Every structure is written in C-alpha cells, then in structure tokens.
Amino acid sequence: MIRRRDAAQATLDHFSGRPFAWGGSDCARLIAWHLRRLGYKPGLSRGGPYKSALGAHRALARAGFASLDQWLEWMGLAPIPPAAAIVGDIVKGTGDDVFGALGVCLGNGRLLGYSEEAEGAVVMQAIDLAAAWRAEPR
Template sequence: MKLHDYITGHLGRPFEWGKHDCVLFAVGWLEQTTGRDFLGPYKPWGSAIEAARKVAKAGGLDLLFDQQLAPINPHRAVDGDLAIIRGTAYLFSGAHVVSVGEEGLVFKDRLEAAYAWSHQIQKEEA
C-alpha cells in the first residue's frame, strides 16, 4: 500500500479513541508497511484518559517512539516518517504532516515538527 492510499483511506472516518486516533493512525502506517505490532502491550484504550495513562506508562509518546524507531532530523524526514507536534502523532506527507483529529484529518506544515522518527529504520526488539 502507498502512503497516499493509506491517508485517503482515512478520509471521512470519524475520530474514535482506541480505534481511529492520532497514535493509531501514525503507528498504523508502520504496522501496515512492516507487519509488526508496535503498540501491542499498550492497547487497547477507549478514552482520552485511558490513552494518556497508557502513554504515560510507556514513558511518553516520544520515548515509546525512541525505543522502537530511529530518531532523525525532521528536516530530513521523508514521506511516511513519524513526528510529534504538541503531543499529537503525525505522518510526514509531502509539504505537510498529517494526523487524525476530532474533526477528521489534520494537516500542518511539516516545518512545525521538532521531533521525527524514521519509518524505515526500526530498532531490534529486545
């Protein structure tokens, strides 16, 4: 599957904690391309509070990504790489980063990303 097909497949899909939220959208792309379950021990969640607790248990979203993916300079990110902007997980796509928000897909300028991780370089499982 190509990234644009993945993103397009989420158009019009309603936001739902634990089924269609920012983290599952971003990590879902990784799982689609690698076949690897990146969030297994932290799923499921059904609310913002549950999601926040599980992310906190992991040490934060950035630490969770650091443990499994290679951090990169956001200016060198390519399509499909992950970013976090103000606590929300995004995917790089062209001149933008895209995520899932309560009103649908959210697009921001890619220059807003201060942190990024490569979708192509996964760290070995411990």
C-alpha cells in the same frame, strides 16, 4: 521510496476524513496502522483498550512506555531533525497535551494527522514540528 509512498498513500486513504476517536482513530492508531504497512509490529495493543486521553495515558504506561516518543524509539525508529523528514516518516507537532500530535509525513511540507480544527484526519501543512523519526521499511 516506493514502499514509503505506497504506505503513506494507504494510510491517507484509510484515515482521511475518519473522525477522531480515542482508542480507534487517534494519532497513535494512525501511526501504528502506517508502521504495519512498512513491516513494523507496533505492540501498542498490549496496553489494552482506551476511550479517553487519561485512558490512553494509562494504556501507554501498561504497554511499558512513558511517552509516544519512547514507543517509537522502542520500535527502532531513529530520531531525525524534523526538516529531514521524507515521505513515510513520523513527525510530531507541538501540542497542548502530554502526547503532542503525531502524523505521517506526505512530502512537500505536508503531513497526515488529526487537528482540533477538522472533523477527521486531514492533510495539513507542517508548520511547527517538535520531533521526527525515520521509518525505514522493513
């Protein structure tokens, strides 16, 4: 739990208030950065750079994944019920686009992620989660 807490805090410190930018500060980059703190090798960069939603979709496909869900499972993260997510786990909210919205569980019903209503990455209340993955430290 200490490694989970430390990784979640480091991710919060690094991304908090950082403006959303496709290919630099987006939910996939936030999750990849967090997972590196837990000992994972995300491999997302093999899809190449991108600067838009369409570019992100193409980069994901070039990396060999049909979805972010598939990418998370490729790394060995096991799907879990969203209600079972604990500090450091990855959660996915419902979204209007093909990607959904990934975030890092901070505990106590909170998560770190990007929201259309905020300038940058923010801590928000988890209300409508569609999926979650267990991110065990390696």
